[in-house]
Amino acid sequence: MERINSQWRRKLLRSSSVILLAVAWEWGARMHFVSDFLLPSLSSVLVRLFDDLVSGDLLIGLGLTLVRTFAGFSMAAVAGVVIGVTIARFRLVRWFFDPVVSVGNPCPKIAFLPIFILWFGVFDWSKIAMVAFSSVFPVVVATWAATENVDKYLIWSAQSLGVSRRALLWQIVLPSAMPEVFTGLQIALPISLIVVIICEMTMGGEGLGGSMMTSMRFADSPGVFSGIVAIAIVGSILVKLMEIVRRRLLVWHQESA
Amino acid sequence: MSNDVASVAPPAPQAERRVAKLRLNSDNFVIRYLPLVLLAILWEIAPRVHIVDPSELPPLSAVAKAWVGLLMDGDLWTNGTSSFFNWFFGLGGAIIIGVPLGVTMARFAVVEDIASPVVKALYPMPKSALIPVMILWLGLGAGSKIASIGMSCLLPVILSAYNGARGVDHTLIWSARSCGANERDVLWEVVLPSALPEILAGIRNAVAISFIVLVASELLVGQRGLGYLISFLGEGGVYDAMFAVVVTVSALGFFADRAYLYFMRRTLVWRE
Amino acid sequence: MGAGISFGQVSHTYRPPRGRPVLALDGVSLDVGEREFVALLGPSGCGKSTLLYLLGGFLPCEAGSISVGGHPVTGPGPDRGVVFQNFALFPWKTVRQNVLYGLEKQRLPKAEREKRAQELIDLVHLSGFEDSYPSQLSGGMKQRVAIARTLAIDPQTLLMDEPFGALDAQTRTLMHEELLAIMRRTPKTVVFVTHDVREAVYLADRVAVMTARPGRVKEIVDTHPSNGSRADFIHTREYTDKVDYLWNLVRDEAIRAQEERD
Numbered sequence: 094m095e096r097i098n099s100q101w102r103r104k105l106l107r108s109s110s111v112i113l114l115a116v117a118w119e120w121g122a123r124m125h126f127v128s129d130f131l132l133p134s135l136s137s138v139l140v141r142l143f144d145d146l147v148s149g150d151l152l153i154g155l156g157l158t159l160v161r162t163f164a165g166f167s168m169a170a171v172a173g174v175v176i177g178v179t180i181a182r183f184r185l186v187r188w189f190f191d192p193v194v195s196v197g198n199p200c201p202k203i204a205f206l207p208i209f210i211l212w213f214g215v216f217d218w219s220k221i222a223m224v225a226f227s228s229v230f231p232v233v234v235a236t237w238a239a240t241e242n243v244d245k246y247l248i249w250s251a252q253s254l255g256v257s258r259r260a261l262l263w264q265i266v267l268p269s270a271m272p273e274v275f276t277g278l279q280i281a282l283p284i285s286l287i288v289v290i291i292c293e294m295t296m297g298g299e300g301l302g303g304s305m306m307t308s309m310r311f312a313d314s315p316g317v318f319s320g321i322v323a324i325a326i327v328g329s330i331l332v333k334l335m336e337i338v339r340r341r342l343l344v345w346h347q348e349s350a
Numbered sequence: 351m352s353n354d355v356a357s358v359a360p361p362a363p364q365a366e367r368r369v370a371k372l373r374l375n376s377d378n379f380v381i382r383y384l385p386l387v388l389l390a391i392l393w394e395i396a397p398r399v400h401i402v403d404p405s406e407l408p409p410l411s412a413v414a415k416a417w418v419g420l421l422m423d424g425d426l427w428t429n430g431t432s433s434f435f436n437w438f439f440g441l442g443g444a445i446i447i448g449v450p451l452g453v454t455m456a457r458f459a460v461v462e463d464i465a466s467p468v469v470k471a472l473y474p475m476p477k478s479a480l481i482p483v484m485i486l487w488l489g490l491g492a493g494s495k496i497a498s499i500g501m502s503c504l505l506p507v508i509l510s511a512y513n514g515a516r517g518v519d520h521t522l523i524w525s526a527r528s529c530g531a532n533e534r535d536v537l538w539e540v541v542l543p544s545a546l547p548e549i550l551a552g553i554r555n556a557v558a559i560s561f562i563v564l565v566a567s568e569l570l571v572g573q574r575g576l577g578y579l580i581s582f583l584g585e586g587g588v589y590d591a592m593f594a595v596v597v598t599v600s601a602l603g604f605f606a607d608r609a610y611l612y613f614m615r616r617t618l619v620w621r622e
Numbered sequence: 623m624g625a626g627i628s629f630g631q632v633s634h635t636y637r638p639p640r641g642r643p644v645l646a647l648d649g650v651s652l653d654v655g656e657r658e659f660v661a662l663l664g665p666s667g668c669g670k671s672t673l674l675y676l677l678g679g680f681l682p683c684e685a686g687s688i689s690v691g692g693h694p695v696t697g698p699g700p701d702r703g704v705v706f707q708n709f710a711l712f713p714w715k716t717v718r719q720n721v722l723y724g725l726e727k728q729r730l731p732k733a734e735r736e737k738r739a740q741e742l743i744d745l746v747h748l749s750g751f752e753d754s755y756p757s758q759l760s761g762g763m764k765q766r767v768a769i770a771r772t773l774a775i776d777p778q779t780l781l782m783d784e785p786f787g788a789l790d791a792q793t794r795t796l797m798h799e800e801l802l803a804i805m806r807r808t809p810k811t812v813v814f815v816t817h818d819v820r821e822a823v824y825l826a827d828r829v830a831v832m833t834a835r836p837g838r839v840k841e842i843v844d845t846h847p848s849n850g851s852r853a854d855f856i857h858t859r860e861y862t863d864k865v866d867y868l869w870n871l872v873r874d875e876a877i878r879a880q881e882e883r884d
Contacts, residue, residue, distance in 0.1 A: 103463050114468060131487055189385045196386065199607030200600035201561035204577070206569060207584035207592060212406055287476040291566045294482065295581075302479075306570075309482040317482050325475035521710035524680045525768075527698035529724030529775060543714045620714045620755040 133315040142319040150304070151323060157300040158289055159327070161217060165224025166285040170278055173229045177236025177274070178267075194233055202227040203291060210296070220292040227288045228281040235277020239270035272346050279335045286328060301327070408590040417594035425579065426598065432574040433564060436492055440499025441560040448504050448556075449549060452511025456545075457537060469508060477502035477559075481567050495567040495575070502563040503556040510552020514545030547621065550614045557610055561603045576602075625691035625701070625778040625811055627654040627677065632686035633836075634672055646672045648836035649686070659805065659812040661826035661845075663819065663872060665879035669837030670815045671783050677813060678704050678781050690779060700724060703777035707784040709764040711756040717743065717767050718752040724775035742770040745804065762793040766800070773804070779811045786821070798824060802852060819869045824856060831871045834879040841871055 115135060121127070122134035145151035180187045206223055213219035243266050251265045293302025301324055308316025390410055397404035408416075420426040455462045455469075481498045488494040518541050526540045568577025576599050583592035634647040646669040654660045662670040675681045677688055679698040688695045690702065698704075711720050721742055725735040743752055746766035756764055765785060772780065786794040802825065805812070816822050822829045823845045831840045845864055847855040855861050 103459060188381075192383045192386050193389075196604055199558055199561075200603045201558075201565045203562050203569070204565045204580060204596050204599040207580050208596060211584065211589065211592075283476065287478050290476055291478050291569075294478075295566075295569050305479070305482050309486055312486075314486060317486055321475070321479050321483060324479040325472075328475050519708070519710065521706040521708055522712065524675075524678065524698065525704060525706065525710040525771075526723070527680070528678065528700065528702060528704045528777075529771070530700040530727035535727070540712070543712070546714070618714075621757060 130312065130314050133318055137315045138318040138322060141315040142322055145319065154299055154301045154304050155323065155327065158286075158293065158302065161220050161224065161289045161292075161300070162282075162285045164217075165221045165289065166228055166282055168221070168225040169228035169232055169281055169285065172225070173232025173277070173281070174236045174274060176229075177233045178240050178262075180233070180237045181240035182262075190233070194230065194237075198230055198234065202230075203288065206292060206295060215296060220289060220296070223292055224285045224288045228285045231280045231284065232274075232277045235280070236270065236274045239273030239277075240266060242273075243269045272343055275339055275343065279332075279339065282331055282335055283328060286324075286331060290324060405589065408593060412590040413593045413597065416588070416590040417598065420591055420594060426595070429574055429576050429579045430598075432492070433568065433576045436495040436568075436575065437499060437560055437564050440496040440564070441503055441556060443496070443500040444503035444507050444556060444560075445553060447500075448507030449511045452508040452513075452549075453515045453537075453541065453545065455508070456512045456515030457541065469505065473505060473509075477505065478563060478566055481563070481570060484567075485571055490571045490573075495564065495572065498567045499560050499563045503560050506552050506555045506559060507549075510555070511545065511549050514548030514552075515541050517548065518544040547618055550617065554607070554610055554614065557606055558603070561599075561606070565599060626656050627652075627691075627779065627811060627813065628687075628689045629653070629673070629677075630687040630689075632673065632676060632683060632688060634669070634676060634681065634684065636672070645836040647676075648838050650832075650837060650839055652830055652839055652842075654811060654813060657809045657811055659814065659825060659827045661814045661816055661822035661829045662832060663816060663822045663829050663868065664832030664837065664840075665834055665872065665876040666817065667835050667879055667882075668832040668875065669835060670832050673832075673837070674781050674783050674813060674815050678702055700728070700775045701777050702779045702781055703772035703775065704781045705765070705768050705772050705783070705785045707787045709756070709761075709768045709788075711764055711767055711771075713756050716753050716755055717748060717759070720756070720767055721771045721774050724771060728775060738774060739770075742774050745773075745807075746770045746800070760793075761789045762797060765789065765797060769801075769804070773808070776808075777810070779813070782812065782814045784815055784817070787816075787818075794821070801825065819865055819872060823861060823864050823868060824852070829868060831868060832875070834875045834882060840875065843868055843871075 118132075119135040122129070122132050122137075126132075142151070176186075176190065180190050203223075205226065206219075209219040209223045209226070213222050247265060247269060248261065251261060256265065289300070290302035293300040294306045297303050297306060301320060305317055305320030305324075308314075308320060393407070394410040396402045397407050397409040417426075451461075451465065455465050478498075480501050481494070484494040484497040484501070488497055522540050522544060523536055526536055531539065564575075565577040565580075568575035569581050570577075572578050576595055580592055580595045580599070583589070583595060629650055629652040632647055632650045633645070635643050636646045637643045650669075650673060652660075662673060664670050672681065676683050677690075677695065679695050679702070683695065695702075712723065715723070718739055721739045722735055725738060730738070740752075743749060746769055748763060748766055748770070751759065751763065756767065759767070765788075768785075786797050789797060798821065814822070814826060826845050829843045829845050831843065832838065833840045843864065847858070848860060
């Protein structure tokens with residue numbers, strides 16, 4: 094009996110924690126424990142978010158950010174998978190890319206942003222190139238590992254059943270590598286989003302990151318906070334979307350069971 | 351990486367195979383990093399023969415020269431130390447707070463119930479989005495950068511400490527209890543060492559994140575730091591020096607990761 | 623130096639965080655005499671390991687009573703040493719450090735600790751491997767370290783949860799002989815969980831057969847070799863008869879356990 098009570102208590106504590114936090118935020122702001130500037134009330138942030146949504150400003154910014162994110166991400170995804178597979182397949186390619194990936198991975202690629210601005214100008218292409226450059230690494234690493242580590246017993250079984258080289262790649266190796274490759278994509282997408290936001294913050298203009306920096310410069314704290322809320326929501330929606338796609342795509346995978 | 355698909359192909363003729371092995375044997379340090387040397391050579395030649403525009407990609411020698419210039423002027427040093435200061439306290443704070451928090455969350459239900467929903471809510475948010483808030487609160491100087499780095503690194507550290515501590519094999523704890531260990535012993539002598547591999551892996555992740563947030567925040571605002579220096583040189587059109595600093599920052603990120611890996615392997619020597 | 627164990631109508635309900643509670647044990651009563659070697663035999667899921675964990679004090683006993691040497695069990699302790707199937711060695715400690723662990727808890731003087739640890743390492747034939755890490759050892763060696771660590775603190779009772787289950791058949795046979803040799807030197811009360819009928823008959827004085835979930839004691843069979851010697855026991859007709867008899871008891875329960883799963 095006591096065990097059941099404590100389980101309920103824990104459930105209650107968990108769900109109320111976020112609500113309590115929200116309430117504390119609202120109350121604390123209204124009581125002016127800190128100035129309105131530092132911590133605008135939750136209600137004012139939500140109102141602001143709603144206003145921006147209605148006026149269309151939010152959707153424009155959101156749209157721009159998402160377009161840049163997906164443009165860069167899809168480039169990174171395609172390039173990354175292709176490179177990853179060819180690395181696993183051809184010794185020469187592997188020899189070339191191994192140190193590039195191994196040295197490049199831990200480098201903060203965002204430092205290259207001014208270089209991309211120099212090369213591609215101050216509009217969208219530099220942002221998209223930056224995103225692609227940053228996001229391609231996790232995709233390459235995941236695809237390479239996945240393709241190379243395909244269970245050799247799977248391959249030997251297929252070969253003894255008389256499958257051709259080409260069919261081996263497309264029908265055995267790639268499907269087998271899919272889960273891990275997709276995991277790499279799931280890692281790369283949030284990276285794409287973050288990089289777009291940072292680029293927008295640095296370079297200004299429209300987009301969620303840009304409007305947040307503008308709000309900051311005008312000391313418009315509800316604007317800054319509503320930007321954070323918007324980005325957080327977008328971030329979690331993207332992650333959830335990827336999970337749904339994964340379940341659909343990898344229906345056969347035992348994890349999805 | 352021995353399960354490579356190419357290795358199950360029918361064997362190539364003898365001579366070709368021997369040459370292939372010699373050329374691409376990655377156990378040899380020189381051969382392994384040769385592609386980078388080739389790329390460096392390409393970097394030097396391509397701008398010089400105008401395959402690429404040298405005003406957009408200065409030749410490697412010009413970049414190296416600019417680098418030495420920055421070093422002599424002291425610019426590299428002053429900005430470097432400023433960056434290091436921000437990085438050290440940001441990352442350090444995240445580790446000092448995050449590890450105990452993650453472990454206590456795993457061991458004590460009360461802490462988990464309070465902290466876990468907050469952690470879960472914050473997880474999908476791109477942490478760099480917090481940078482403007484930190485600037486709003488803490489100004490344009492070091493404070494906002496340290497806070498940005500700290501906040502960005504905190505979550506991965508907490509999560510890995512939590513997962514590490516949760517994943518302790520219960521038979522290890524039971525064996526310790528049967529040997530006479532009390533709750534405190536179990537925490538320090540079983541849970542922490544058991545969680546250490548995962549904690550160290552999470553910190554490695556945090557190191558990479560710390561570099562990214564450091565550079566991003568310095569590119570955005572401020573008057574000091576390597577990120578600021580890159581942006582300043584870029585705006586001033588001094589591209590060879592700009593490239594020099596970008597390479598420096600990249601190298602720092604790379605060596606920090608390698609040094610950490612070395613430390614990690616030494617500490618976890620019992621893993622085979 | 624052993625202690626009598628008494629299980630009185632022990633029941634246990636397993637409550638997973640999600641899903642319905644499951645009755646794992648239903649009124650198990652069993653007495654184990656001092657220095658007796660009793661095997662708990664039964665199909666997967668019959669609760670034999672659960673019973674062992676209750677005895678070890680790792681799970682709280684909510685219904686029924688468990689006492690060791692007349693005292694009720696309230697928690698884990700050095701009087702009941704435990705050996706697990708997965709060895710449960712501290713991977714970050716060397717062989718010597720693992721064996722020393724319990725001794726350190728007992729606050730013995732350093733010289734004595736070291737001496738005792740070395741004795742035990744020699745006893746289980748691992749001399750020379752004192753400074754190796756568990757990741758460098760084979761399965762059989764790891765289990766020997768686990769046994770050495772448990773025996774180091776000289777518990778009155780030994781709890782063994784399918785300790786040889788993760789070993790290959792040959793190593794397992796060798797370990798049986800080693801265990802019997804150790805028991806001859808330092809007799810203890812042993813409760814040994816297994817699903818292997820032959821192993822149970824070979825090692826134990828008595829075998830308690832458990833039913834499929836919820837676990838109860840179905841029957842207790844005496845497995846002392848009648849001529850008192852275990853050395854040739856395995857070749858005798860008596861052994862084979864006992865194994866057959868027990869297998870028939872277990873077989874029904876094993877089928878029932880299968881059906882419940884499907």
